[in-house]
Amino acid sequence: MRRMLIDVLTLPLARPFAIARGTRTAVAVIRVTLEQDGFIGRGECTPTPRYNESVESVHAQLNAMKDAIEGGLSRDALQTQLNAGAARNALDCALWRLDAARARGTLWQQVGVAAPASVVTAETLSLDSVEKMAEAAADAVSRGARLLxxxxxxxxxxxxxxAIRAVAPDATLIVDANEAWGGLELPTLFAALLPYRLAMIEQPLPAGEDAGLEHIAHPIPLCADESCHTRGDIAALRARYEMINIKLDKCGGLTEALAMIDEARKQEMRIMVGCMLGSSLAMEAALLATPQAEHVDLDGPIWLAADSSPFLTYSQGRIWL
Incomplete structure (x- = not known):
């Protein structure tokens, strides 16, 4: 007999986190715990208003699946029973971990991927003034950050x-516009940014309004984030972007993330693995998608006032496993 528990938690941030859409001082996450025959599997998701999600809506989705999950619904069957998004992510990751626990193995063994000793992760520089962002960059680099x-x-x-390049001359820099550059003269902007050796620009235009990127030269590679949720989105993005950002809360879990990696390789698109704000519980699952990623952005826990088990170790710009 399988049992399912749902918990809603508010995790305070250690400092404000600001992007083009607003500033947060806390993040609400939902955790699912599955217990079967004495074995436990857990998953965490972060409901995202940008994708028309709230704590209430995701909690309702999870409650609606409770009978099916407790009745033994498989991870494969879950993919057709619940749409991509935060709720499916929490359930999918909980089922992966439950299967790993029942097999008396690790999540890496369950997926069939060798665990690396460590993974380089981006450290995010929250939106602020020129001076404060440069100060944050200098601090990050002083602590060993290699990717900003x-x-x-x-x-x-x-x-x-x-200003950031001046204090971080050797760091890899990626930029995230969070859909904010609509109406700007992008060819001129891209040319102005070229001397600063950016590795990538993420989602310059709003999702659904990015067709114009097909007709603009990309001297700096572009990455689709809000425009790319599941494997079904990827083929249509080839002419607009060079890379996709895979996030478990967007795609609906590790199962779909692994399928997205396969599809991206077929479409000859490069891969980034990202995250919403959340604890190590969420990041640990996303790590399984990183071996084939060019860039990894799983720094959510370092923004929290207090992390949660499994307490990943972040130091010197890496996540240590």
Missing amino acids: KIKLDREAIVEKVA
């Missing part, structure tokens, strides 16, 4: 990137 993700809106774009 710069959150930007429409203000002082080049100035912020220039």
